[in-house]
């Protein structure tokens with residue numbers, strides 16, 4: 001009897017230890033965390049609620065944020081994504097690096113690659129001067145529809161043009177179709193394997209001028225090694241790195257700023 005209860009106790013102890021290990025792992029290891037949040041937890045919640053995570057983020061904003069107040073929208077998204085469900089917004093910590101870069105450049109025309117739910121679009125747009133414009137590119141129609149409502153709710157729709165389609169198709173159309181001369185600022189935050197080819201495409205399409213600034217998110221996690229190799233070894237760019245953390249996590253990440261020297 002004593003023997004079987006100590007075996008049971010041992011099993012419970014081992015299971016608790018595994019659970020603890022799992023919790024520590026998903027808090028400190030980016031890959032484990034993304035597998036848990038994006039592949040397991042999100043899919044189960046979507047199935048139970050018959051709704052996407054992005055729709056839940058939008059609903060939370062519509063119910064809890066102040067209409068026409070971009071800061072309130074940003075804070076409400078950050079609250080939801082840090083307390084309830086992780087999502088790939090640039091987030092409040094790296095968001096400060098983004099804010100400082102935008103404020104320093106004071107762009108007339110900015111481009112964002114990767115809109116998702118519109119968090120960083122709202123973040124950038126709220127800092128733009130009168131008459132300035134942010135073009136933001138998203139190829140997922142469901143995300144684009146969510147972002148459109150988010151941008152309108154935040155009241156920054158007059159400063160943001162949402163372009164739906166793949167970056168590699170939209171970039172070559174920017175001059176003729178969207179009357180862009182050159183870009184003052186580009187925020188790269190789409191799929192990481194597109195950072196390098198799209199940076200090359202921006203140059204081939206003559207969209208960068210001397211002093212144009214690129215800011216790339218997630219250069220450590222998930223990482224953009226091809227882009228980092230390209231940009232840091234290119235005499236036409238002057239680079240600096242801003243160490244930080246992955247959005248809503250303790251996982252190490254960084255942003256790369258690259259100034260085009262012409």
Ligand SMILES: C[S@@+](CC[C@H](N)C(=O)[O-])C[C@H]1O[C@@H](n2cnc3c(N)ncnc32)[C@H](O)[C@@H]1O
Nearest residue numbers: 089090114116119120138139166167189190191
């Ligand atoms: C990390 S999320 C963007 C997050 C957003 N910048 C923010 O901080 O709120 C990346 C987004 O880029 C989109 N995306 C990825 N590759 C793309 C491409 N080649 N063209 C357009 N959109 C792309 C994805 O669908 C996804 O919504």
Ligand SMILES: [Mg+2]
Nearest residue numbers: 090189217218
């Ligand atoms: Mg990012």
